[in-house]
Amino acid sequence: METQHDARPVRRRRGPxxxxxxxxxxxxxxxxxxxAAFTIDAVARAVGTSRAVIYRRWPNRAALVLATVRAHTGTVIGHVPDTGRLEGDVRALLQGFAERIQQIGIDVAIGLFSELEEIPEEATDVVPAAFQQVIDQARSRGEVGDAPIPDAVLAMPGMLIRYSMIAERSAPSDQALDHIAHQLFLPLVHYHASL
Incomplete structure (x- = not known):
């Protein structure tokens, strides 16, 4: 005969x-x-929790999507490529961003970029910070001078990737990445670093 003690209590998930x-x-x-169809309500229902539980962790849909993407693709900060040459580092970093777009899907990437104003400010600093890291690596190897690179130059590759993605409805092609690296970003880095 089953007693009340045989029933297992429902364990509530908490924290991480x-x-x-x-x-x-x-x-x-x-x-x-x-x-477009992603909702906080659907996530809450799938987990069997309330919207309030989710909103305590992420203030809006875009912040939740960003956290979800990071949980599945990681972050480049602290993990930028080091090929031994600035040109190789820049090209590998751009390729890494393109691969992340393919991994999360073009629909999700474009949707997230369309709500950048809803994302914490530090998240929009990831691309410029990653390019600053590869420039710092190049400086330590003596490839470029010590003059500062303007913020607009550091942000430019990310903006061009977003533009290419929205215009083409696909992750940037190898040709587009080569164009960003060799015809736009690297010449500006060499120009400013040598001033």
Missing amino acids: ELDDTLLEAAWEQLQRDGY
Whole structure:
């Protein structure tokens, strides 16, 4: 005969375990339904929690999507390529960004970029910070001078990737990445670093 003690209590997920569960549910919804149909309500239902629980962690849909993408693709900060040459580092970094776009899907990437004003400011600094890191590596190897690179130059590759992606509805091609690296970004870096 079953007693009341035989019934297992429902264990509530908390902290990092709940965060991981929410991010996994969000990823599944993004991959299944796309960015336009992505909702906080659907994630809450999938996990069996309330919207308030999600909003305590992420202030809006774009912030949740960004956290979901980072959980599945990682971040380049602290992990930029080091090929031994500035040209190789820049090209590898651009390729890494293009591969992340392919991994998350063009629909999700464009949707997220369309709501940049909803994303924490530090998230928009990731691309310029990554390019600053590869320039710092090049400086330590003696490839470029010590003059500062303007913020607009550091931000430019990310803006061009977004433009290419929105215009073409696909991740940037190898040709587009070569153009950004060799005809635009690197000449400006060499110009400013030598001033």
